[in-house]
Every structure is written in structure tokens, then in C-alpha cells.
Amino acid sequence: MKVRITESLDIDLVKELWCCNRCGHELISARLNYKEGCLIRARHPLAVYQPVVEGRPYTFAPDPDWCRIVEFYCPQCGVMLENECLPPGHPITHDIELNLESLKLKHGLHG
């Protein structure tokens, strides 16, 4: 039994797994950070933002010394499940830590 938790993440309540909502790929235990089941890439800001003016640092594109775009992909279908703009080396956020017992009760599963 799958419950949709975000735009592109499901939780399989019986198997207790995070799954990709797009392709069904089983990412990792729903008791862990789903990001541990993703493929991850840190991208330079210039991959997403085109500078309006030449030279550094004030170009309209974020400064690579200050931040990188860390992207989390489904390993099977390549959908971007989430991204974070983080200073280089900054820890990844464990953004969703659900109380699974409570979630199961809510959706009519007991234990």
C-alpha cells in the first residue's frame, strides 16, 4: 500500500520503503533519509543560471564559492526528486522523518 508523501516520493507502508512516485523504484527504508537512496550530483550554479553581465562576482548567477546546487535523482528513471542550494561541503538536510507507526494508523494499517 503506497502513500504519496511529496510530488515524486511515495512510501510503501507494508514494505516500509521510500519509492519513486514516477517509476516505482524502491529507494531505501522509510525509516532513513530518502536522499540516501538517491543518486546525487553537486552542480555549478552556471549550469542553471546564465550570467547577465561578464566577470565576477555580481553577475545575476549565484557565486560558486557560496553555493552549489545539490540534486537528488531517482537511480532508475532519473527524475529530480529534490534539490538543495548549499554552501560547498554543507551537510545534506534530512528533511522528512515521518513517524511511521502513526502514518500506518492514519491509513488503516495496524502494526
Add this chain to the structure above:
Amino acid sequence: MSSVTGQQQLLQWLKPEEPSDYERDCAKMIEPVDYVIYFEKLNLILAEAMDVLVKCGISDMSLSGDVSVVVCTAEGDPVSCNLGTYLHVISSVLPVKYIIRQLRNDSSVGIHEGDFFFCNDPLYGNVHNPDQIIMMPIFHDGTLLAWAAATAHTNETGATEPGGMPVRARSRYDEGMHLSPIRLGERYKFRRDLLSMMENFASRSPRTFLIDLRSRVSCCDRVRIRIKELVQKKGPDFLTGLFRYILMTAESSARDRIRGWNDGIYRAVVFTDSIGLEEGLQRVSLTLTKAGDNLLFDFTGTSPEHEGSYHAFPHTVVAHAAIYLFGWPFYDLPRCTGTLASCEFTFPPGTVFSPREEAASSNSVIICSTVMSLLPQCFSKLMFDSPQRDLVGASMGNTGSGYIISGTNQWGLPETSMLAYPLNTEGGGGRVDSDGVDAMGFPWCPAGKAPNVEDEEHSYPIVCVSQKYARDSCGFGRYCGGLGTQFAIMPLLVDYLALMLVSKNSRLHTTQGLFGGYPPRVIPGVIIRNTDLLERWASGDVELPDDIHDLIAKRALAGEYCFTAHYRPTELLRKDDIFVGFSSGGAGYGDVLERDPASVIADLRNGKISNWVAKHVYCIVYDPETLKLDLDGSNKRREEMRIERCQNGLPYRHFIKNWSKHKPPEEILRYYGRWPDAQPNRNIFRL
């Protein structure tokens, strides 16, 4: 400082007061139908009072919606409001409760019919000292029944820089007028002695200051007159019962809604790149715990206080949380302390949200924009699997392009103002089912309005060179953020103006995208010195680009092009100098490769995005001349991009092993705290 109220005390005052037996008895007499009819009656009274406030006031910030009028119980709990901004629903509570607790029974002050009080000190509950409040008690047969409170942001406080939000302030002693709650009027008249004192504090812009002050008093008085009419018709017990019924209904409705969301812990971090005084990386961290019908907001992990001006006190953080809470998850519940009774807030000492009392805080709204970015992150994850899924969405731009001009205006009068157009035209965030709204408004003030060019040129000694949407300014995604705007002005009819930029987000953006959407681009501070624009216009030159991006990229005007951070301390803008500003677009929602290719073509057609973005970010294939979409080509290209992601992405442990070796340069981390956990790591001295 004597009689200053502690930060924890103020947080406790945000809880609704325990009802007295009398209030409980009165509430029992209220039928649900009374509640529906007379809650709406209160709303109409406040709508009329807001009309008085906005029509009598003259500052750009009143027009922009940085205003509110609130009616409170006799003990200071707000029960209804008209906006403006939800900020002041929270900030109105605290000075009123201070007066009730500290001044009511003091024989040298007391509270009497015909009094009105003033406060603008954040240590007593204001958001920052430009936000100034008038509070008026409402009596019936000698008994205190209610309060009216009207707040508006006024752009002058007599600080070290003009405009009420001095970016270079190092402590509260640089910020001008801070008045704890004082009785400014008696027997419905201003006290002339205090009025003169305040006028002198605001002598850079006394006319605006005094007119806005009177508009607040007129607004409160209108509430007082209408509430008294209501009491004459229905009786004081009815009003007291109605107020308590509203507080109780709000609390139980909010708790019911919270119970429907998934129990768990939700975390988000955002970053900012300036402390006002100079550039520096700071982190703001939120851990939101939802259990049963309670919400705990924990800001542990937020960077430490510093020597600059971008701080806020805890109640100000709650006020910014209220902008989101009243605007989205509880949009249909009363804007009162009852609705937030289930929310607890904790702050470890010594963060930018819990600094020592002498810290500068007149730019609290800038650092608190982080709160307006963190809450949509956490609540979107909290509400997705709930009946409130339609409220899920990425955050607005939340940059706050606060551009202040000051000087002698074209009428020969001293004038200081914050230009409202950039503030009021930030893009909305991408939603669960739709794009964000272009130039949606002022993130702090959902009901504000952006002035048009004619208003701005009439009010100030400027000519608007450009004022319109800014291409590529939205966060990209399956549902993209709304566009922000471009804005360029030049002094006209005067030789110079003082200019100050209160802002941030030129190195990185404070918002995050949602569910794979990207945050919007960043914004530099741009001034073109000593241009030939007037000469070119006079000679009938029609070749000049009408888009500021093209103008600055091609250096289409003669002059010196200066690109700096998006905060700029006070400097002169002379004749022929052009100041270029931008408002931020909203953050994007969902994977860019899932955006409907036809929508990308539409974005190109209406100038929302450039070809570069269509090609490199959305990865569609089309004819750049005719904008005809190649759907098969686009699908193939996007499939290649997904394969490339899988080929270049690393498994978690492998990624972390490489990633954790990186660290930003030391000069960026001066104000961050200890890397990476942002714990305080140095002593702060303020003189």
C-alpha cells in the same frame, strides 16, 4: 535597560489569556449564528477603519500594505484584523499587554477613556522601530471592553542613515527613536509636548511622519466608534462573549487541522549572504516537529548574532511565521492568538534570532525573510498527504528589495521614502498544480499594492526609466515561480538624492526550490554613473534598449557601470546617475524536465525566459526563429538528460565522501559560526 520585557516573556504573551469565569459565561451565550454574523461585522468595522488608515496616510509603505488594524480583547488578545500584513497582528499584542500589565495599575499612568498610546520599540514587541503602533482602549460605562491597534511602517526614525532601516547600524544606539509604550494622547487629543519630541526624531521627513501618525489615531478612533455602536445594540456581555468565542473556535479549528497532518520531524535550512554591515554567509535552520495537534518550531542551528544590523528578536520571528501560517495553512481561520495557540517556538540564546538586547534590529525583516522561506519548505512536506494538498507550494522571492531615497523633494520639502514598486512585485512560488503568479506582491504584506510609474514620479523627484517584468527572474521548475520585476530610476528636478539599499541575495538566494524546482537567480546592486540618457532622449534617440538586461549587458548608455552587492550603505545618486533595481522571482516547484514543453514555448513567446533557459534548463528542442516546438526531439533530449543524471550522479556514501571535503573560503565564514554546525564561536562586542 530598565523595565525592558524579556524575550521569553514576550513569547509567553503571544498565548491567549486564560478566560475569566465572566468571559466563559458570556461565551456560552453566543450561538453559532451570532458568531457567523458578528465575526463578519467585526471584519467590516476593521475594513472601514483600514480605509481610513490608508486614505489618511501618505507614505509609500502605507500604500504598499505594511499596515494593519486589529481589535483586541480587554486583556490584549487580537480577535480580528484587516491587512496589510499579518506581522502586526502579532506585534500589536505585545505593547498592549505591556500597558495592561505594567501601566494600567500604575497611579502615574493608568488607562482612561480618550487615551491613546504609542510604541515603536522591538524590546516591547514591535517588529522593528519603523513599524509604529497606536493603541486605543475602548470603554463602555467606565469598563475597559476592548482595544483598537493600528500599525504602519513609517520610513524615518532619526537613525544614522535615512529611511529607518540603517544597514550600517552596529547596535540599537545607531537606530534612532525607540519609544516604549507611552500615552501620546489624552481626552482624544495629542499631547503636544510628546508630538514635538517625536517630530524632532523624524526631522528628515516630518510631514510624512506626522500625517501617518494621525492616520493611525483616526483609524483606531473609527474602530472605537463602531465597537461602541455595536455594544449599545448588543450589550457588553455579548461583545465579551463574542471575543472569547472567536479565540476558542480558532484554537479548536487549528488543532483539528493540525491533527490531520502526518506526525514527524521536518527540517529545512536556508542561507543569507549579508549581515548589513558587510557580506557574510549565515545559516537559518528550522526543525519542525508535529505531534498530535501541536507544532514545535525549533531554530537551533541558526547562525550567531554579529556586529551588523540583520537581527530579529524571537517574537519578530513568530510574527514572520504568522505571515505564512495565517496566509496558507490557516488562511480561513481567525487571525488571532487562538489560531497559533498550538504552536511553540524555541530559540537557543545568542543566535541572530535571539541576540542580546542592544543588538541592532531595525532590519529584522530582512533576516526574518528566511522564516518566510523555511515554513513553506516544511509545511509543503507536512501538508502534501493531507486535505490541504492544494496549499502546497514553493516560497515567494522573499528578497525584500528595500530601496530608500532621501533628500529635498521637488516641492522643496525634506522627504525619506522606501520605493514600493520593487517590494510589491516579487514573484509567487510555483504551486502543486500551477505556476507562481508574476509580480505577485510584497511577501510580507499580501494585501499591498505596487504603485504605478505616474504615482512614483509624482511623489518623488525621479524619472522611472524602466518598470516591468524581469526576464529569467523566476525559479525554474515543472511549475515555475512567478517573475520578479526590473526597475530603474534617475533623479529629476533635484541635483541629488541619498540612496540606500536594504537587501541581500547577490551571492546566493535565501529561498530553496521545492520538490526539484530551482530557487530564483540572484540580484546585484547596479548603478550607472554619469549617463547620457537625458541627452539621448532629448535628441530623439530611439535605439536605446527598453529592457534593462539588454541595456546593462550591451553597455548601451555612456557612463560608469558599477556592480556591487544588493545591499548598499547610503551614498549619493546624482543627476544623470541611474539606479537599477530588481525584485526577486518566486521559487520553482518540481523537476524542470517535467515542465510541459508547450508551456516552455509559451514562456518564450511572452518573454518570461530566454532561449538559453529553454535550451539548457528545460532542455526542449524548437525552432528559435518560429518558436515551433519539436515534441519528439524534446522528449528525446530530456530522456538523454535523465540518463546523463544517472550516469553522473553518485550513490550517497560516495557523494558524501567527496562533498564533505569541501568548505567555503574562510572570509565568507566570518559570521557563520563554527563550520558546519553554526554554533557561536566568537565574542561580540557592541559599544
